[in-house]
Amino acid sequence: MANFIFQKTLIIGVGLIGSSIARALREYSISSEIYGVDTSDDVLEKCNNLNILSSGKKDLKDYSCQFDLIIICSPLSTYKKIFSSLSSFVKKPTLVTDVGSTKVSVIKDYQDACNNQDVKFVPSHPIAGIEKSGPEYGFSKLFENRFCILTPINNNDDFIIDVKSFWELIGLEIQIMTAEHHDRVLAMTSHIPQLIAYSIVATASELETHIRDEVIKYSAAGFRDFTRLAGSDPIMWRDIYSMNKNAVLEMLGRFAEDLSTLQKAIRNNDTKFLEKTFSSTREIRRLIEKLGQAGSFDPTESGKNKKN
């Protein structure tokens, strides 16, 4: 029989990430029972059909039992309410972590809404995901070979090590940093690329109909790389831009400057500058491939049956 580390785990928000965690918890025999909370009947029904959870309910209050580990996997705008519910629900020492893409706002929400010493909260961000949303797209290997950033509220909290172990067990490598630093790095590595992807796809969708249809048709020429990101969950991203406004606006300012410089070089036929810039960016790609963080892109349609 397996030696489970947790008896009862609760996942709040059982979409793509939540359901992937649930699958990993089961597959690696980390938790004996896996419960879920989701406000959507549709999501709960899918989880039921896919046999992802021991049981799923619409509200934390619907549970009469306590949990050993609670993972918040819902949009950032729901956190404050969730922390407030946890504050009154939790009656025994309970590890609590989350997967939110911003960390300063999460800590603020926690501090504003939770004053229960039994809630042992370690803010976390597993850097993993795909552009699909919903429990039907989750898979247990999503976290393999990816990083998880922890931004502890007090670096001396002895339960940090337990949260760290949990993430490591499902395949993640842990990095620890401040919430402020996390938000700045993620602005550049995630929030800005995503915003640009949304923006260029929006530009394309506003073109005259006949050109727009052709842009879709010939998207294999490069445009499709942006549309993958732009297929992501709108609510999740709306919340991220609200919660990480300052870092996003700062990085966006830098990007706009660099784009203007390239625009000017094109206008002035400054081919030397263009060639130099285009050569320097190759190096970054090489480093990402070397680090094993590039993923695998198949330019044909032959990989279509795989999870993607």
Place this chain on the structure above:
Amino acid sequence: MANFIFQKTLIIGVGLIGSSIARALREYSISSEIYGVDTSDDVLEKCNNLNILSSGKKDLKDYSCQFDLIIICSPLSTYKKIFSSLSSFVKKPTLVTDVGSTKVSVIKDYQDACNNQDVKFVPSHPIAGIEKSGPEYGFSKLFENRFCILTPINNNDDFIIDVKSFWELIGLEIQIMTAEHHDRVLAMTSHIPQLIAYSIVATASELETHIRDEVIKYSAAGFRDFTRLAGSDPIMWRDIYSMNKNAVLEMLGRFAEDLSTLQKAIRNNDTKFLEKTFSSTREIRRLIEKLGQAGSFDPTESGKNKKN
């Protein structure tokens, strides 16, 4: 014995695309002999080691035979010189086509430099490619299920049908349009996404060292999708922006406006506008997937051994 359609085919520029065409010509028994011209000794040596060509030489003048089909696969800045060489080299009716990413400039170069009636030129653009360059990365299936745009100089030319058949034989579906229209569509579908990818990677590479290293480390969060494009051949892209300057600047203007609108919405906490924009872009992604032009992205590293 196979019935070859062409006896002797010449590929000028045997990099990623040229070598992929050579492989397809051989694999599908389309041409009996496949010759190459490339100014790089390194490329010719690789072709020789990989047994891609019947023979490869550094200059068109090094050939004493004539050809049935010539395909230009070199950077756009070399076209004028190539057309001029072809004008004096070609002594019998010869099909000539190309793979250039802009078409107005190609037609102008042809008209300026070639006045040989035996050169039967049909400007073409197979919309296929990956971010790697060099003959070692080519593969015969690169063109499968992709579109090839032809922009004939005279729609009545009877040899258009022969060039069309050639492209179809290696797996492409043909579309015919004017060179001007091609350049506008490709600006949006290819040249702007590529420029933005270069720009954001350049922004990241100018960050303070410690943040830059982290952006690379956590690139799986979205940034990596842009770096794939930014790994592309700098010379090829430098030439594209010179040759399609006006359409690129027009589309870039539209993109910059849309990005500013999103920036303002973030600054003003206009979450409704953000959610609406992010929802509308999902539809475009769905259409691209439906058309079978999305490629396949594997978020794990497990597909690493495949061509990518």
